[in-house]
Amino acid sequence: MIAFKNEWLLFRRSRLGLVMILLLAALAIASVVAGLVEVDRQRAAIERIHPLQKQDVSAIANWVTKTGTAGDAAYFTFHETWDPPSRLAFAALGMRDVSPYLLRVRALGLESQLYDSENYNPELALPGRFDYAFVLVYLAPLFVIALFHDLISGEREAGRLRMLEATPGAGRRLWVRRIGLRYLLLVASLALPLVAGGIVAGAHLQGIAAMVGLTAAYMAFWVLVAWLIGRLNIGSAASAASMAAAWLLLTLVLPALAHVAITRAVPVNQGVELSLAHRDAVHGAWDIPQEKTMAEFFRYHPEWSDTPPTDGTFHWKWYLAFHHVADRSVAPQAQSYRQGLLERDELTRWVGAVLPAVGVQAAFTRLAGTDIQAQLTYQDRIRAYHTRLRTFYYPYLFNDRPFTEADFAKAPVFAPG
Amino acid sequence: MSALTLIARDELWLMRRSRVSVIAAALLIVLVVIAGITSVAHQSNVADTRARLQAQVDEEFDNQPSRHPHRMVHFGHFIFRPLPPLAAFDPGIDAFTGNAMFLEGHRQNSANFGDVRQSSILVRFGQLTPAFVLQTLAPLLIIFLGYGAVARERGAGTLRQLFMQGVSAGTLIAGKLLALATVAALIAIPAMSVLIFVAAQPGAAAGPIALTAAGYLTYLALWSIIVVLVSASVARPRNALLALLGLWSVTVILLPRIAPDLAATAVPQPTRLETDLTLQRELRAMGDSHNPDDPVFAAFKQRVLRQYGVRRVEDLPVNYKGLLAVEGERMTSELFDRYASEGFARQARQSATMDAIGTLSPAVAMRRLSMAAAGTDLAGHARFLDQAEAYRYDLVQRLNRLQADAVSFEDDAAKSSDTAAEQRSRIDPHHWHAMPDFHFAPPEPGDLVRRASPAAVMLLLWLLVPALLLAPAARRLEGVRS
């Protein structure tokens, strides 16, 4: 214990070390605050939508109820869906800056609505956001370099190494204490702001604990790298240069190479093809007999097959039916598009198993619910909601029931995760 | 041989003898080559795919059967954002914007299927392009190779010996700089070859490419000067390395990340949905085409009737519904344009804020220059969106006018309840052939150069600061002698 206290004294007195730890803590705090602010902004944006949406629906209800045409209601009413940030999202904003967390859908073909983009400034998205995961993955290893590159070589270069080694009780335990102290300070300067942020955000204990564990493990990896390079006995400057080179390779070069490889290995052009096919299916419906479309539709919804047939003129039930048939006709492409994205994600996980920077980033966005899987989950929720929406309108259309003011309020409400 | 070249040759020889330096330099050159090859391949692949898809959808549009023109308004058109030739060098924001856009009547859709939403988290680690290697990695190599240039001589005591031989500090620094700049130039060769390759492509213009090349050479020279300057100002090689690593991580890694957050906070961007909802509300306030008593549309009807000198819309020589569609599109598009230009202005303000913060970092100025000259920046994207909207408006209005001229009012009014009227309201497909295709008009080379100029000036100013500090640093270094 005395020895540890002495190490602390030694560390505290070396200005460089203390400044580094405080700087890292400041960066971690700044990133957590930035993350919390961004998450709040997203929540506020979602909150702002609800009243606007209500106004929008009531304006539509205003004129639709004059005729009570259910098809008009189904065609003109957009229904809101939203994907609130998780309690841990502040730590890793992930893809939430480039993918929509608010989307309105109609009971029409979903495949032409689902992939809409968010409005964002691509120049702001290009460098990425300043969040805790960034501070941890990119910056913290640089601090490890600063704190550890001369751990042994510094003693040798100052001429103290022999005397230290000749002091009984030095040896391995001394290095364990020195490394341990620096390591604990590093982890604390990162983890304390993270935990504080988690408490402010009201996150679950397990989630915070997992992120703290990842932080500790990632830092341990870099300390190990620093220790191994330090043992090469190549002098402080050469150690620092070697560590920086290792950092460069592991966090910039290899992930970028992996990205090139994955992009080439799993091309995903299905998105565009699916959109084109969907458009053809929707508009082609006008050129084929209505019975054919309806027969197809009844295969998916046999409960309506007993309703009166359409007469070849326009009818909303036919209109919604062919939209659904179009969705069904591109289901294989939608599935393979989704599959392609998952495959890329899966490969990224493999890369993450080898490259700690990628692995930690992936784990953080997973825990924070801000990765591509979270995006797909949101899409799944929208799909489920869209089905409820369609089937909400069908009884009005197929039973020729008028759509009244009260019916607008009966529409299903989206349930976020 | 002069003292200067001797010192430079000596320094180069030392780097050449250090296995680590040689490996590092070779690795970087290999990376530039890989980045160059994959970027060029990716660029031509993407350009081909988009061109092929564009041809495919153009053909599909032309081959649509007889239709009611308004149905074609909603059948709409897909357009694909072409990639400028210099995107092979610096794709800029390409991966962060959608590349397929669906155009239809009275809606402004987003550009969808951008790589960023399709590429897992790896895309956020930076893309391996020549621009990325030169902007981010090359400075680090220059630091590794050069941090000890002067500090090493000082630490080993050879500095005094050199001074005793009559070498001036200025000559020493110039010699070290010459050596480092030579290596930097060596790194730049493969990247410059990519530029030359791009210059040979159709559609490439000399001005922006020359500016890009000059910009990167300036940038590498700038880092060489910074490295020698720090090496000459710090007592120990280790301290020089730490200072330079710190400078690099702040200017190349940290600042570019903080700047977007500050910009987004300074100029908040509403979500697409919020914009959409406010737009819809304003649209309703402008007039309600569903309401026969709406004053705006009633006034429009009176105007039309007066113009044609008839009393009823049924007596018009043209289809009133078509005229109404033209008028409706005009009104909504005006609103769209206003919102779009507000949006562009907002994003431009964000980018300007980011650039202002970026004056603290030569890497940000370099990135701006590179993207602006390549036409892969926000302005380039905005240019595409502008042209897309102009094309959309023109296409939709042509179709609306077809509805007015080629479909009779009676058929149009009865088409929902009368299959025969519906058939008559469909017009011949040759009309679709007559519709123009979308052709992106690339920016003028002079325009690109002009856009890149402020960043170029910023980079030159950056070059000036450490260059001017070299002389005092040399004087201080000579003070070591006494």
Added chain:
Amino acid sequence: MTYHEPSGLPLLIANLVVDYGAHRVLNGLDLSIRPGEIYALLGGNGAGKSTTLAAIMGFVPPASGEVRVCGVAPGSAPVQARRAIAYLPENVALYEHLTARENIQYFLGISSERRTNAEIEAAFNAAGLQEDAFNRRVAGFSKGMRQKVAIALALLRHVPLVLLDEPTSGLDPRATQDFNRLLGGLRERGSAVLMVTHDLLSAADTADRIGFLDAGRIVQESVAEGPDRYDVRALHRHFARPVAA
């Protein structure tokens, strides 16, 4: 105090052979020091002085022969042996940003030892460090002052064996005199001192015995007192003789 009473001479080296690869550095070295004795080991460059110190501290293993520090073989129990040793390198390097007192506390702490402030101050006084330097950062200390700090540390640890590597190189005559007085203090406390040096004059001033190391063995040994007492001039002649001879 964690150190156990010595169960033998502070230092006993018998027929020690140390090889660095194919190169034989120590070749049958015999050397023993009694408590309270100061032994000066002289020798030219490459004679094996540093290796002797390294072997005593357990940093290099003997090829044959034995080393005993208070009865403990440093090769097999380095930690235990080092408890009996204080080592002062040629340039005592301390933690620059710690004060003299904190340096003492730090090095004691490494071996989990603790002393009161009064004890530390007493050691500083005994080592001849001026009082105003106790709580000053050692960054501005001269070589002599640093040695005093290190000697104080040795005194506090009550070590039976003090190893000094070129202690007087670079000291001015006055500081050398100062240092020699300090050695006297160590002798009075019963520590054995092994001083490796080039400095014949200083050695002659303080040493009880002087050994001359050449090619890895003691080739000549003289004592300060009695009929065999050494003659400085003769030693100097010996010392200046070409190594090859």
